[in-house]
Amino acid sequence: xxxxxxxxADVHNxxxxxxxxPNRDEKVEEYKRHLRALGQxxxxxxxxxxxxxxxxxxxxxxxxxxAPARAFDQAKAETxxxxxxxxxxxxxxxxxxxxxxxxxxxxxxxxxxxxxAEEAGVLIGIHPDxxxxxPLGGVARIFSTFEGYQRALAIADSPNVGVCLCVGCWLxxxxxxxxxxxxxxxxxxxxxxLFKVHFRNVDHPLPHFVETFIDDGYMDMYQxxxxxxxxxxxxxxxxxxxxxxxxxxxxGTAYTIGYMKALLKRANDEA
Amino acid sequence: MSxxxxxxxxxxxxxxxxxxxxxWTDGTKAGPDYYASRRALSSGPA
Numbered sequence: 246x247x248x249x250x251x252x253x254a255d256v257h258n259x260x261x262x263x264x265x266x267p268n269r270d271e272k273v274e275e276y277k278r279h280l281r282a283l284g285q286x287x288x289x290x291x292x293x294x295x296x297x298x299x300x301x302x303x304x305x306x307x308x309x310x311x312a313p314a315r316a317f318d319q320a321k322a323e324t325x326x327x328x329x330x331x332x333x334x335x336x337x338x339x340x341x342x343x344x345x346x347x348x349x350x351x352x353x354x355x356x357x358x359x360x361x362a363e364e365a366g367v368l369i370g371i372h373p374d375x376x377x378x379x380p381l382g383g384v385a386r387i388f389s390t391f392e393g394y395q396r397a398l399a400i401a402d403s404p405n406v407g408v409c410l411c412v413g414c415w416l417x418x419x420x421x422x423x424x425x426x427x428x429x430x431x432x433x434x435x436x437x438x439l440f441k442v443h444f445r446n447v448d449h450p451l452p453h454f455v456e457t458f459i460d461d462g463y464m465d466m467y468q469x470x471x472x473x474x475x476x477x478x479x480x481x482x483x484x485x486x487x488x489x490x491x492x493x494x495x496x497g498t499a500y501t502i503g504y505m506k507a508l509l510k511r512a513n514d515e516a
Numbered sequence: 517m518s519x520x521x522x523x524x525x526x527x528x529x530x531x532x533x534x535x536x537x538x539x540w541t542d543g544t545k546a547g548p549d550y551y552a553s554r555r556a557l558s559s560g561p562a
Contacts, residue, residue, distance in 0.1 A: 246534060287552075292538075481538060
C-alpha cells in the first residue's frame, strides 16, 4: 500500500488566499512549505480547494434505510464550514467578493506556487466547489463549472496542476456544470489533467440534494468507471462522504470499496 | 484513512485490497519528517 497524496487542511479552503486577506502571504508560504515537504517525502500529489467560506450543508437527511446523510437545500442554506470555522449569511466576510476578484487572487496564488510544485515534483489537483453554486454568503466561487476549470488550467499552464474530480460535486451541480460528469472525464482525461477522483453519488442535482450510498443516487456509477477506463485514468479513486451504514464507518467503507472494485472489473472486462 | 492508523485499521484497509491511500493532516504536523514517517508506515509489512 502506498501513499498517493497528502492534504494539509490548514492550506486548503483558506479565505486568506481566496480573498487576499492580511495573512495571505503567510498562508501562501505555508502552502509552498507543504509542497516542498511532500516532494522531500516522495509523495506525488495534494488536493487544493479555493473556497473562501467552506463547504455548505443543511441539516442531515435520511437516505436509504434511514441512514443519515449530508444534505443541501438551497432554500435553507445559511452556513458554511471549514474545520472549526463557520461562515454565515448574508455576508460571510463583511462585503461581497465578485468573480473578478476571486479570479485575480487565484491567478496570483497559482502563479506563485506552480514553480514550487514543479521543482518538488508534486501534482496539485483542484477540487470543485461544494456545492458548486455561486455566490454563497456574498462570495463568488470559480470552480463550479467546466468552463471555470478550463480557465484555471490555462492560467496555471503547468503539467503539475490538474483536477481532483469530485464526482459527487459534479453531480450536485448537474446541468449547471456545463458538461456532464462523463463528458468532463473525457475532456479532462484527454488533456491528461485527471489526477484524482472522488467516487460518490447524490439523489438529485441542485437546488436540493442528499448524498446517497454509491449505488442509490441518480448517477449510474458504472458510466463513471467506464469513462475513466476509456480515458486510461492513471490517478487514484477514493470513496467519499459515505452515509453511515450499520452504525459503523467500516461497513459503509467496505460496501463502497467492494462496489467500486466490481465496477472496475466490469469496465476492464468490457474494454 | 487516519494518518495515524492502528494496526487494526491497516489490516482492514489491506483486507479490502486497497493499493493507494490519500491522507490528511494539518499545520501542526505537516512537514517532511511527518510525511516520510507516514509513508514508511503505510508501506510496512502486511
